[in-house]
Structures are given as C-alpha cells and as structure tokens.
Amino acid sequence: MVRRWKMNKSIVIVLFLLLAGILGVNRYVFSLLQPVDPSGKNADVLVQIAPNSNTAQVASLLEEQKLIRSAQIFRLYTRYHELDNQLKAGYYLMNGNMSTPEIISLLVRGATASKSFTIPEGYTLKQITDSLADKNFIREELFLELLAKGQFHYAFLKNLPQGSKRLEGYLFPETYNVSLDSTEKDIINVMLAGMDKQLRELKFEEQAKALNLSTRQALTIASMIEREAKKDGDRSLISSVIHNRLRLGMRLQIDATVEYALGGHREKIYYKDLEVDSPYNTYKYNGLPPGPIAAPGRQSLLAAVQPASTNYLYYVAKPDGSHAFATTLEGHNENKRKYLQ
Structure with missing residues (x-):
C-alpha cells in the first residue's frame, strides 16, 4: 500500500512538472508574441516586403527592424495558423506597439501604406x-x-x-x-x-446614344460644361445651350475652348484671342472640338447627357458666378449690359 502510494505520488509530481513546463513554455511563447515597445512612443516604421519574399525572409527583416521579438516564433505562428503563404508584398507602416499577430494580420490583409x-x-x-x-x-x-x-x-x-x-x-x-x-x-x-x-453608373454611353452622340462627343460636352459652370444649377442649362446650338448648326462660341487652345487659363479673353487658329477654338470652327478639354466631374457628366429642356442659345456670367440665359441675341446683349459692367 505504501509502495503504491509512493508510485502514485511520483506520477503526480511528474505530471505536475510536465504541466508546469507546458505552462512555462506557453507563457514564454506568449511573451515573444507581445509588442517590442508597448508604450507606442516610437515613430512608425516604413517596411518594404519585396515580391516573392518567403516567411523566413520577412521574419528576419522584421526582427532586424526591431518590430518583432523573435523571427522563429513569427515563423512558427504563421505555420501553425497556415498563413505562411499568405503574406503579401508591399510597403507597410508598422510600429513597435504592434504584436506579432497584429503584424501578421496586416501582412495577410495586404493593408499596405498608402x-x-x-x-x-x-x-x-x-x-x-x-x-x-x-x-x-x-x-x-x-x-x-x-x-x-x-x-x-x-x-x-x-x-x-x-x-x-x-x-x-x-x-x-x-x-x-x-x-x-x-x-x-x-x-x-x-x-x-x-x-x-x-x-x-450613369449609363453614360446609352444616354449619349439616345442623343445621337458618341461617348467621346458626350465627354467633350461634359468637359466644356465643367469649365464653364461655377454653380451646379447652371450645368444642365449650359448643356441645353450647347445641344441647341449644335442642333441649329451655330458655332458654340465657348470661352473655355479658347483658353484651352491658348494653352491655359486666362483671366480675360480678348477679341484677338478669339482668332487663335486651333480646332479647339469654337469661335472659329463649327461643331464640337476634337475632344474633351478638361476632366469633368459627375454632375457635368450627367448634365451632358441630360440637358435641360430650353430654347436658350446664349448665356453670360454674373458677378456671383452663376449665369444669365437668353433665347435671343437681343436678350443676350441686354444681359451683357446688365452684368458685364
């Protein structure tokens, strides 16, 4: 009986030591997964993971940069979680207050610095x-x-x-x-x-076709609207002027096309500028210019294929950036006298 007790006691001691060892190893491994600098006072580090880098190379680089405590534990962790083939190349912003699992998650997600x-x-x-x-x-x-x-x-x-x-x-x-x-x-x-x-999203090509326009022609109209309009409410009205003039065979006479032909923005367009010999000069040549003159935003794209239903043929800028519209040259000249003082 005494002998059996001694044997049981020995087994208990061995099991206890094994358990203590396992717990000790787990605690040690856990500690190696923790941030190198939990304070977070250090600046971010930009790290480049080269294409085709393997896990060992990534782990060594991060250990050299003092971003992880152990390259070996990094490798074991990725292998255990079957992530060692999922680390993505790119530039990453990392910090010493990130744990090894957080860094691995960043690399797996491909959350590169931007x-x-x-x-x-x-x-x-x-x-x-x-x-x-x-x-x-x-x-x-x-x-x-x-x-x-x-x-x-x-x-x-x-x-x-x-x-x-x-x-x-x-x-x-x-x-x-x-x-x-x-x-x-x-x-x-x-x-x-x-x-x-x-x-x-705008079904732009379909809407352009309904107006007998190619996508490029509609984009060209959108670009002119973008350069001419300062107020969103004017965009579809300016579009209607462009469409109405095209339909009647009138020259568009859009100042923004002259600016483009001259090579850039002008505070004021002079009469001599209207004579610049360029296919983009809509004072000199009929129809649309050869292509867009600027990058149109969404509202101008929409206005180009959804012009307001008007008979307007003219517009002039007001001091507040909006425009006054007219159906006749007489009305246009009156607006010019009123707003271009």
Whole structure:
C-alpha cells in the first residue's frame, strides 16, 4: 500500500512538472508574441516586403527592424495558423506597439501604406501632371509617355486618336488613395477606373446614344460644361445651350475652348484671342472640338447627357458666378449690359 502510494505520488509530481513546463513554455511563447515597445512612443516604421519574399525572409527583416521579438516564433505562428503563404508584398507602416499577430494580420490583409492625391474637377492633363510631379508621385517624362502611348483596357478608350491629348478628359477628378509603390501606370489606371465607374453608373454611353452622340462627343460636352459652370444649377442649362446650338448648326462660341487652345487659363479673353487658329477654338470652327478639354466631374457628366429642356442659345456670367440665359441675341446683349459692367 505504501509502495503504491509512493508510485502514485511520483506520477503526480511528474505530471505536475510536465504541466508546469507546458505552462512555462506557453507563457514564454506568449511573451515573444507581445509588442517590442508597448508604450507606442516610437515613430512608425516604413517596411518594404519585396515580391516573392518567403516567411523566413520577412521574419528576419522584421526582427532586424526591431518590430518583432523573435523571427522563429513569427515563423512558427504563421505555420501553425497556415498563413505562411499568405503574406503579401508591399510597403507597410508598422510600429513597435504592434504584436506579432497584429503584424501578421496586416501582412495577410495586404493593408499596405498608402499616399493620397486629389484631382480637382476641371483639371487638364497638364495640370494633373504638374500636380502629381510636384508631390514627387510620378516621373513626369514617363507619365507623359504613358498618357500618350500606354495600354489601358477600357471599352471607352477604344479607337481614340493618338497623341499627347489622347486621355484628356478621361481621368476622373477625385481623391485617390494608392499604395506607396504605385507606378505611373498604376496612378493613371486608378483614375481611368474612376471614370469607368462613373460612366457605368450613369449609363453614360446609352444616354449619349439616345442623343445621337458618341461617348467621346458626350465627354467633350461634359468637359466644356465643367469649365464653364461655377454653380451646379447652371450645368444642365449650359448643356441645353450647347445641344441647341449644335442642333441649329451655330458655332458654340465657348470661352473655355479658347483658353484651352491658348494653352491655359486666362483671366480675360480678348477679341484677338478669339482668332487663335486651333480646332479647339469654337469661335472659329463649327461643331464640337476634337475632344474633351478638361476632366469633368459627375454632375457635368450627367448634365451632358441630360440637358435641360430650353430654347436658350446664349448665356453670360454674373458677378456671383452663376449665369444669365437668353433665347435671343437681343436678350443676350441686354444681359451683357446688365452684368458685364
């Protein structure tokens, strides 16, 4: 009996020691999964995970950057949870107050660090290029080459005339967030995708066809509306003037097209400017200009294919940015006397 008790006691002691060992190992492993710097006082670290990096390479890099406590535990954790083949390449912002599981989750989700830029409505390709170049988001020469010759697979880009103005009006004005390693082509593509989304949501091509217009012609109208209108309420009215003049064979005589032909914004258009010999000059040439003159926003896109039902043929800007509209030249001249003092 005493002997059996001694044996049972030994087994209990062994089991206790094993359990204590297991708990000790678990506690140790758990401690190695904790943040290197729980205080969170250190600045974020930008980490680049190169394409085709394996788990061991990622773990070593993070350990070198003092973002994880143990590369070995990182590898064991990803393998145990079957995540070792799901870590995504890219640039990431990390901090020492992140635990190893949090870092792994970030890499699995591909939540890369990003940069943002805003393209205002009515910007031209030149303005877009200058804005991105000023932020050092692009290499200007390569960006311009891609605008002219890059391959982008969107239905609305088929059969566009070649040249530097090829994508004028096709980059949708919006605020974009892109990954830090985005290329020039990626940046152009995200803006084209923005336009594609708008055209599909608005059923733009179908509405243009109902007006006997191609998508490019309707986009050209939208771009003129964008550059002319300062108030949203005027957009469909300006659109009606454009459509009415086209229907009657009148020259559009839109100042924004003259500005575009002259190469940029003018505080004032002089009579001599109206003589600039350019197919974009709608004072000199009938019909629509060869293509868009700026990037139209959603409201201008909508106005281009949904013009107001009016007989207006003229408009003049008021001091507050809105416009006065007229059906006759006499009415237009009266508006000019009233508002252009």
